[in-house]
Ligand SMILES: N[C@@]1(C(=O)O)CN(C[C@@H]2CCCCN2)C[C@@H]1CCC[B-](O)(O)O
């Protein structure tokens with residue numbers, strides 16, 4: 352296994368400061384040494400520098416559009432380069448609007464892929480359905496072939512080619528889905544394991560069904576997009592949109608251990624860590640160390656040693 356680390360210190364997909372500090376916090380907690388310590392080759396590509404966008408007026412209700420479009424174009428190019436170097440990409444966010452560039456770049460490099468989206472939220476609002484206008488709640492709408500008729504032209508977004516099919520997407524951990532998102536998920540028949548299904552089936556069965564569902568026809572490379580707010584706020588409180596009733600630490604890690612063992616994991620996003628949302632030092636330490644442990648699980652770490 353080899354990991355190519357890309358830091359994406361970006362926050363314009365949402366209104367809160369602080370989430371751009373995620374990459375360096377996760378590095379400072381020892382991610383690279385710990386990956387090497389478990390036999391994983393690691394190359395750190397550093398942090399992307401995102402250009403300043405001035406006069407980024409809202410387009411309809413959608414905010415900071417030009418900054419998000421520009422940042423994700425840069426990220427897509429970076430992910431393609433890291434994939435060409437033969438690594439599994441690790442994109443450290445930054446907010447979840449970065450999944451646009453990460454998944455796009457991954458798909459440009461490897462072709463068709465499966466997406467496992469672990470999150471309290473579906474992040475599948477369209478510009479017209481979004482209740483907040485924040486682009487971290489919309490990334491999937493720009494990537495899904497089936498939603499392109501619902502997405503208007505946005506400045507700095509025209510480079511995006513839709514690259515994911517609804518049948519190749521699985522959600523795990525949902526518990527705060529907007530009515531319009533629910534409608535879209537039902538309309539497209541997207542596979543969803545909400546927290547109700549996690550409770551009902553248990554995380555082991557959820558992962559078996561996820562992997563069976565995704566590899567039903569053809570085994571495709573897997574893109575895991577992990578929003579730290581999928582985990583219960585008692586474990587990872589330092590995040591922008593915490594929602595009670597999330598994954599336990601053990602369930603959260605089990606998901607990454609299981610996906611790692613498929614041998615299909617080809618790109619990972621770890622997003623929405625925001626130190627300014629921590630009330631205590633322990634809040635921050637717990638959030639960041641959990642983020643690191645999730646990434647170690649992606650690269651073969653097992654709790655049995
Ligand atoms: N759907 C949302 C959007 O803004 O589009 C609305 N939601 C906040 C809202 C608070 C009140 C109860 C209903 N939910 C946040 C979510 C985006 C989360 C982005 B992620 O990256 O954290 O997943």
Ligand SMILES: [Mn+2]
Pocket residue numbers: 470471472578580581592623
């Ligand atoms: Mn979320």
Ligand SMILES: [Mn+2]
Pocket residue numbers: 447470472474487578623
């Ligand atoms: Mn998210």
